[in-house]
Amino acid sequence: MSKTAPSPEHARLIVKLESLARLDAADRQGLADLPIRTRSVEAGVDVAAHGDIPTECAFVIDGLLCRYALTGGGGRQIVSFHIPGDLPDRDSLHLTALDHSIGALSASRVAFIPHAALYRLVKNSPNIALALWRDAVVEGGVYRQWLTSIGRRTARQRLAHVICETLTRMEAVGQVDNDQFHFPATQLQLGDALGLSSVHVNRTLQELRTDGLLTWKGTVVTILDRARLREAGDFDPGYLCLKVAK
């Protein structure tokens, strides 16, 4: 067991898991010793595709990824966005074949951890297993909110909700500065995430802008009025579970 200082990538992973469960020194060392290779991916490139049987787990260092499914009719549904610190295919550790695809929405840096090494770690460290399990549980809460948005909220509410959610998650990993953050998703992609057409996203976004809730220029979102945006999106951050439980 080497005792070298963890790389920035390893450090980030350790911080992430420590936000989900208590880790001891051996856990941290085990994580620091994980073999990781880092890759840059272009916007639009898939990191993993529907049907794949992955042998590694991805970990977002920088950029924006998403998970999406395609319908028989050619429709596309984005089911989650993944920001730095996320493990978008954590579940591939348990699934045989991937039931969805993972793609980069912008140029991103992604670290890959071999399943075998991670699986060994999980077997030997109940704390790490617990952290990953909890991560899946929190993600379940996010899915429930997205379902509620797409199923029962108006276009305006959906848009405001997803922006509030992203703001909150970005803030938790230090990616928000002066009420501003990078969100390099196009209106088409936003539509695919919210169950709307890009045209309607456009008009709804204009509405939020003219109402003075935010600005969105290029890839930079600036929140102008948090309280009203939160209200407009029927947003309550509790489900993101940003504090360590138990």
Place this chain on the structure above:
Amino acid sequence: MSKTAPSPEHARLIVKLESLARLDAADRQGLADLPIRTRSVEAGVDVAAHGDIPTECAFVIDGLLCRYALTGGGGRQIVSFHIPGDLPDRDSLHLTALDHSIGALSASRVAFIPHAALYRLVKNSPNIALALWRDAVVEGGVYRQWLTSIGRRTARQRLAHVICETLTRMEAVGQVDNDQFHFPATQLQLGDALGLSSVHVNRTLQELRTDGLLTWKGTVVTILDRARLREAGDFDPGYLCLKVAK
């Protein structure tokens, strides 16, 4: 450690978890020794409510439960149905306050397992922890399908999809007989699950009936043409992970 034969409820729980991970004799005994109390709940009654801090996990013995969220505007979104063998608030083991409610759609029998006992078991048995973790992972796949349905599938596809899904899940726990199963959800509730109005569910259901895909009388669904129903719902059962992985 007592060595009495497990009750039917315990046996059901053991079967469920064995479908998710390999268990050894000690695991099975630990599960058999769990203190369980069983309760009957009327249709329409909540088993747990938004904001609660549960101290027990529910396990469906018989009947139909659902999880749902309410929007600020009074809308309701059902995010999952729970059939016998399901652990609808398995996640409450990790969440502090519940971000949704759990209600009975029909008269049901539900077993309750104290968190403390289950938590102790999970701490001591990596296999049981793994099984519950995997259960959460599979549920994530179901959420992704529901998101895809509500976001990008037509009303007809959504309805056919959820029926195919329920059929498949029911079959896996021996609740389908002669292509028939009990599904005691009203059209209003179905609408709340699919992001539709009850009126539209009604019309769409009539369409599926006149097309000869199924009949739905009272609470009994009869599948008349699986292949075409599957096609109509853009349904591929892979995501339900009904085989033990690894």
Place this chain on the structure above:
DNA sequence: CGTCGTGTTGAGGCTATTCAAAGTATGTGG
């Protein structure tokens, strides 16, 4: 300079909604 991706705007149409009301079971008490 043309092309490509993205954002913006308009017109028209359709899906699914809301509101309203009638029809069908099923249960309850007299």
Place this chain on the structure above:
DNA sequence: CCACATACTTTGAATAGCCTCAACACGACG
């Protein structure tokens, strides 16, 4: 056994929200 209440399904009509198609503007980039 009937009158009544309750819950659900079915139908109709009008409307709103969102979509599709189409066109144009704009910057990035080869």
